[in-house]
Amino acid sequence: EKGNHRHFMAKEIHEQPTVVAQTLGHYLDMANETVHLPGDVTIDFARLERISIAACGTAYYAGLIAKYWFERYARLPVEIDVASEFRYREAPLGDNGLTIVISQSGETADTLASLRYARDEDQSVLAVVNVATSTIARESDAVMPTLAGPEIGVASTKAFTCQLATLCAIAVAAGRARGTVSAEEERALVGALTEVPRLMNEALGLSDEIETLARTFAKTRDVLYLGRGTSYPLALEGALKLKEISYIHAEGYAAGELKHGPIALIDENMPVVVIAPHDAVFDKTMSNMQEVAARGGRIVLITDASGAKQAALPTEATLVMPDMHPAITPLVYALPIQLLAYHTAVHMGTDVDQPRNLAKSVTVE
Ligand code: F6R
Numbered sequence: 001e002k003g004n005h006r007h008f009m010a011k012e013i014h015e016q017p018t019v020v021a022q023t024l025g026h027y028l029d030m031a032n033e034t035v036h037l038p039g040d041v042t043i044d045f046a047r048l049e050r051i052s053i054a055a056c057g058t059a060y061y062a063g064l065i066a067k068y069w070f071e072r073y074a075r076l077p078v079e080i081d082v083a084s085e086f087r088y089r090e091a092p093l094g095d096n097g098l099t100i101v102i103s104q105s106g107e108t109a110d111t112l113a114s115l116r117y118a119r120d121e122d123q124s125v126l127a128v129v130n131v132a133t134s135t136i137a138r139e140s141d142a143v144m145p146t147l148a149g150p151e152i153g154v155a156s157t158k159a160f161t162c163q164l165a166t167l168c169a170i171a172v173a174a175g176r177a178r179g180t181v182s183a184e185e186e187r188a189l190v191g192a193l194t195e196v197p198r199l200m201n202e203a204l205g206l207s208d209e210i211e212t213l214a215r216t217f218a219k220t221r222d223v224l225y226l227g228r229g230t231s232y233p234l235a236l237e238g239a240l241k242l243k244e245i246s247y248i249h250a251e252g253y254a255a256g257e258l259k260h261g262p263i264a265l266i267d268e269n270m271p272v273v274v275i276a277p278h279d280a281v282f283d284k285t286m287s288n289m290q291e292v293a294a295r296g297g298r299i300v301l302i303t304d305a306s307g308a309k310q311a312a313l314p315t316e317a318t319l320v321m322p323d324m325h326p327a328i329t330p331l332v333y334a335l336p337i338q339l340l341a342y343h344t345a346v347h348m349g350t351d352v353d354q355p356r357n358l359a360k361s362v363t364v365e
Contacts, residue, residue, distance in 0.1 A: 027165075057156070066100075228256065255274070278303060282310070303321065
């Protein structure tokens with residue numbers, strides 16, 4: 001049921017504060033401000049030497065963000081690949097490795113094949129899945145459910161942010177087990193995660209402003225998304241979301257890659273969405289944004305109040321997000337990205353919940 005929403009996608013975007021709170025409740029002990037993985041998960045994080053991640057599409061982008069968290073908080077090397085490459089590239093996986101597969105449906109053919117490959121290579125396999133009865137859940141050594149509830153819209157939204165919530169909790173738990181996250185840091189990170197549902201509600205308040213902006217997006221042919229750090233995978237996700245439901249060509253790039261090619265595309269017709277919370281890499285992203293402005297690019301900046309103040313550049317629009325701990329920005333900044341794709345597609349009149357050529361679950365390679 002869509003409730004009072006026009007599309008399942010809109011309903012699922014707006015459900016995120018609730019379902020992310022549910023998912024976090026499963027992994028966090030909010031009263032004691034600690035991470036608390038379910039009892040049946042017996043991964044010895046202290047013994048691990050590395051993590052491999054395999055997934056497809058939006059789930060792959062969740063994995064790319066998690067790579068930053070595992071490396072930073074658990075000091076574990078992470079390699080990640082799309083499942084369709086992982087399964088065939090004959091990667092040597094080595095001893096004491098954990099493979100994490102991420103999937104909403106739990107039935108994606110390439111992700112399942114990656115899981116089987118990893119098991120054959122003697123890796124422990126952890127699945128982050130939304131459908132608890134799925135094949136991927138059944139065949140994994142450990143399952144971390146995302147409690148997003150059924151996702152009907154073909155474009156993944158709430159499953160993505162619930163995957164991020166789960167993966168962030170696992171990374172902090174791994175850091176605790178390995179002694180790379182102190183009790184004090186754990187408290188700060190759990191406190192930050194606990195704030196996510198409230199911050200998401202605030203971000204949803206930007207919907208009208210984004211709807212207005214989407215009117216101009218609906219008239220463009222190409223859009224570029226830029227971000228650094230964990231905002232880089234979010235740039236990739238923003239581009240995917242826009243292209244799959246509005247059919248506008250979009251590309252996501254690491255902001256630092258701009259001058260290595262995509263800058264050639266910039267002119268006064270192409271919107272450039274810059275995802276830049278005021279974090280440790282903000283200044284670097286701003287100098288990339290400057291390069292876009294110097295070439296007459298139409299900038300849409302997504303940042304917070306201090307970022308907006310320091311940007312000091314003319315933009316077509318600046319979406320001002322609430323202030324938050326840098327660890328959790330991908331969860332909250334995902335919402336304006338989803339809303340921009342959604343409203344653009346609605347303006348264009350496409351079939352938002354059932355975009356052409358796409359299936360909700362890809363069970364063939
Ligand atoms: C994008 C999207 C797809 C899926 C991908 C993986 O909005 O929905 O890219 O994320 O097909 O599907 P699951 O997560 O079911 O393995």
